Amino acid sequence: MKKKFVWEKWKDPLLSNYDECEWPGYDLDEYGEKIPYHTVERQPVMHTPFGMISVVNDSMAVNQFDFWMLHTNFDLNEGIVQLIEQVVGVETLEVYTRYRIRIGFPRSGLFKPREVMHNIQQAVYTLDQVIQNQLLVGLDVNVIEKVIDAREKVDKKFEHWAIWVVPNGNMEVAGSDTLDDKYQQRIILLKHAQATVGGRLLTSESE
Numbered sequence: 001m002k003k004k005f006v007w008e009k010w011k012d013p014l015l016s017n018y019d020e021c022e023w024p025g026y027d028l029d030e031y032g033e034k035i036p037y038h039t040v041e042r043q044p045v046m047h048t049p050f051g052m053i054s055v056v057n058d059s060m061a062v063n064q065f066d067f068w069m070l071h072t073n074f075d076l077n078e079g080i081v082q083l084i085e086q087v088v089g090v091e092t093l094e095v096y097t098r099y100r101i102r103i104g105f106p107r108s109g110l111f112k113p114r115e116v117m118h119n120i121q122q123a124v125y126t127l128d129q130v131i132q133n134q135l136l137v138g139l140d141v142n143v144i145e146k147v148i149d150a151r152e153k154v155d156k157k158f159e160h161w162a163i164w165v166v167p168n169g170n171m172e173v174a175g176s177d178t179l180d181d182k183y184q185q186r187i188i189l190l191k192h193a194q195a196t197v198g199g200r201l202l203t204s205e206s207e
Helices: 018-022 078-085 113-134 141-157 181-197
Strands: 005-009 045-048 051-054 065-072 092-097 100-106 160-165 171-176 200-203
Touching (some): 065 113, 078 092, 078 100, 100 113, 113 141, 160 181
Antiparallel strands (some): 005 065, 045 051, 092 100, 160 171
């Protein structure tokens, strides 16, 4: 399964970052300079036993970081979270669910969030390749090159795929855009073949 990423501007429950969520770039002129022309004043408050209390404060996290929610179609396990945390430009992160994580980028202007987002995705893709390449350790160099080439082609063509590298260097490839019965049956046969004959089995779900 191809890993997918969806980025969504994180909305503060208290709406303190309402403008930048609803009007991205509202405070930038044509030259990228700050010019807050949208001047609707809001005073977020909260209910307490002592009545309504203002929660506007320069120390609030939303004023310190540019928060984005990252949605994925794969598990955000400990290894992936640690990898994301190490990407330059990631200042804070908080895992919400197995498929969602909130990431805070600096508001210093020293990092461009879109570039950091791209680097995060590339880091995860690279991790996948490293893990799969470890399955190829010990094979003939020419075989490894053929497998990598086949993997790149099948990954572009199908959502789900599997490559069985036979001990003699040949390959059996299966691919499908859906996890239908035909594809599932094909995977079962490849796994059985690997268990019986040997070789290496790479799949789009390999982690």
